[in-house]
Amino acid sequence: MGTGALRKVDARSTKTISIAKDFSERPAGRYLTDGKFSGQAFREKLLLPNLIDGQTLVVELDGVRGYPSSFLEEAFGGLVRKHNLSAADLLERLTLSAVTPAYRRYIDIIWGYVRTADKHRRD
Amino acid sequence: MKKLTKRCRRRVLIRQRQARRALARRRRRAVAVREHLKTFRSTVVRETPMTPIRLPTGAWASHIVIDPPEDFSLTTNRPAVDEFLACFRAEALGLGGILNRRAKRRLHVDFRKIQRLAPAAALVLAAEMDRWRRTTGVRLAVIDEGAWDPRVRQMLHDLGFFDLVDPINPSSLPAADTPIRMIRLKTGKRIPTEFTDELEEALVAIAGPLEERQYYYEAVSEALANVSHHAYPDVRPRDCTQWLPHRWWASGSFDTERRRLKILFLDQGIGIPASLPTNTAYETILGYLSNLGLANSDAEMIQAALEVGRSARPEQGGGHGLPQMQAYVNACNDGSLRIVSGRGEIIARKGQPIERLSHDSKIDGTLLEWELER
Numbered sequence: 001m002g003t004g005a006l007r008k009v010d011a012r013s014t015k016t017i018s019i020a021k022d023f024s025e026r027p028a029g030r031y032l033t034d035g036k037f038s039g040q041a042f043r044e045k046l047l048l049p050n051l052i053d054g055q056t057l058v059v060e061l062d063g064v065r066g067y068p069s070s071f072l073e074e075a076f077g078g079l080v081r082k083h084n085l086s087a088a089d090l091l092e093r094l095t096l097s098a099v100t101p102a103y104r105r106y107i108d109i110i111w112g113y114v115r116t117a118d119k120h121r122r123d
Numbered sequence: 124m125k126k127l128t129k130r131c132r133r134r135v136l137i138r139q140r141q142a143r144r145a146l147a148r149r150r151r152r153a154v155a156v157r158e159h160l161k162t163f164r165s166t167v168v169r170e171t172p173m174t175p176i177r178l179p180t181g182a183w184a185s186h187i188v189i190d191p192p193e194d195f196s197l198t199t200n201r202p203a204v205d206e207f208l209a210c211f212r213a214e215a216l217g218l219g220g221i222l223n224r225r226a227k228r229r230l231h232v233d234f235r236k237i238q239r240l241a242p243a244a245a246l247v248l249a250a251e252m253d254r255w256r257r258t259t260g261v262r263l264a265v266i267d268e269g270a271w272d273p274r275v276r277q278m279l280h281d282l283g284f285f286d287l288v289d290p291i292n293p294s295s296l297p298a299a300d301t302p303i304r305m306i307r308l309k310t311g312k313r314i315p316t317e318f319t320d321e322l323e324e325a326l327v328a329i330a331g332p333l334e335e336r337q338y339y340y341e342a343v344s345e346a347l348a349n350v351s352h353h354a355y356p357d358v359r360p361r362d363c364t365q366w367l368p369h370r371w372w373a374s375g376s377f378d379t380e381r382r383r384l385k386i387l388f389l390d391q392g393i394g395i396p397a398s399l400p401t402n403t404a405y406e407t408i409l410g411y412l413s414n415l416g417l418a419n420s421d422a423e424m425i426q427a428a429l430e431v432g433r434s435a436r437p438e439q440g441g442g443h444g445l446p447q448m449q450a451y452v453n454a455c456n457d458g459s460l461r462i463v464s465g466r467g468e469i470i471a472r473k474g475q476p477i478e479r480l481s482h483d484s485k486i487d488g489t490l491l492e493w494e495l496e497r
Binding site: 024026028029030031033034035036037038065066067068069070071073102 | 313314315316317319320336337338339340341344345347348351352443444446447
């Protein structure tokens with residue numbers, strides 16, 4: 001899990017978004033009240049609308065200043081906690097991509113948040 | 124005698140009850156005033172023999188002076204600094220503030236007493252001045268800057284301290300040679316997008332390029348997020364000083380002799396130990412303390428919050444902020460993260476066990492200090 005750049009996807013129904021280019025180079029904060037580029041804003045404006053049935057989503061992680069844990073957890077863990085998506089659903093439809101080695105560590109971190117949120121959702 | 128109607132009797136009873144309550148309030152107030160005077164006026168505060176000063180308006184004001192400790196450092200002289208800060212808050216914001224305003228007494232701090240000033244303590248001091256200024260609209264009157272220790276004065280000047288106070292007789296004094304360079308105080312609320320870049324630019328100006336910029340960005344962003352989410356609950360506890368909701372202060376210093384960069388971050392909220400009971404990871408934290416046979420002191424609670432966030436799986440997704448702040452130190456060559464909150468303090472040095480310290484007095488809010496070797 002987590003090596004999204006190597007997975008094969010159906011190109012006809014795949015959308016790719018880049019956090020740095022399509023959202024912000026400085027993501028920070030958890031909730032909308034924290035600022036314009038919070039995890040909740042990213043999840044509600046970019047992640048959810050693109051995770052529609054039949055479409056897979058590739059999220060490119062490169063190019064940002066960094067990823068505060070509160071941003072990542074709210075953006076991706078929030079898909080499970082707030083919108084009741086399962087980790088299995090996300091694994092099938094969501095791919096995380098990082099070309100630069102410095103950003104690859106976030107792939108496992110994000111899937112860790114998703115797995116944790118899914119475990120507590122099922123408990 | 125006219126017989127009172129039922130309605131009149133009721134009014135009389137109500138007025139008697141109001142009078143009894145007002146008397147009880149005056150008595151409680153008198154007891155509080157006596158306690159306040161007994162606690163503070165006999166120690167750090169003195170009735171000044173100084174000549175009453177003439178204000179710019181032409182009026183004359185009497186004054187009350189608080190003496191800070193000579194060694195103004197939270198590391199080497201914590202009890203005295205805490206006592207000074209508590210006294211200042213009581214005289215500026217609390218009951219003392221009301222007494223002083225009624226008696227038209229002006230509050231001073233005799234900064235000539237300070238011979239050594241640590242950067243973290245300077246930030247805490249500046250934040251107190253800022254809180255008083257924003258809360259009451261009054262600035263601390265400052266006199267005799269020329270008689271202050273030159274290095275202390277230079278540090279406070281670099282910090283922007285003199286923008287927060289009211290120099291009575293301002294004069295331009297030559298810059299003093301001090302090995303510690305400080306950056307200008309930054310303050311704000313919530314998570315401003317450009318703050319991390321502005322802080323980095325100021326740090327680079329005194330210490331050169333930062334290493335591990337990604338980790339730096341994440342650590343500072345998490346510090347801001349923690350203040351936004353945990354430091355200031357909606358209802359201020361009664362034992363907390365009047366605060367400025369969601370406000371934080373930040374600065375930095377570089378010791379050119381020891382080659383040490385410090386990044387400082389402060390809030391005046393309830394502190395980490397007091398915020399943990401409402402945290403969804405609280406049960407996990409208590410379990411961690413119990414497993415290790417540790418007590419629930421503030422220092423141990425802070426350490427547990429750090430360790431639980433790193434290793435355990437919090438239920439609702441939070442708790443990773445403190446470990447990410449520590450990760451910045453671990454990514455750099457050498458350094459430490461110091462967290463001072465409540466009566467507890469921990470120092471997490473790279474590659475070493477966490478050191479815990481407990482103090483008798485409380486600090487308002489939480490102070491974070493990253494110290495990095497350059």
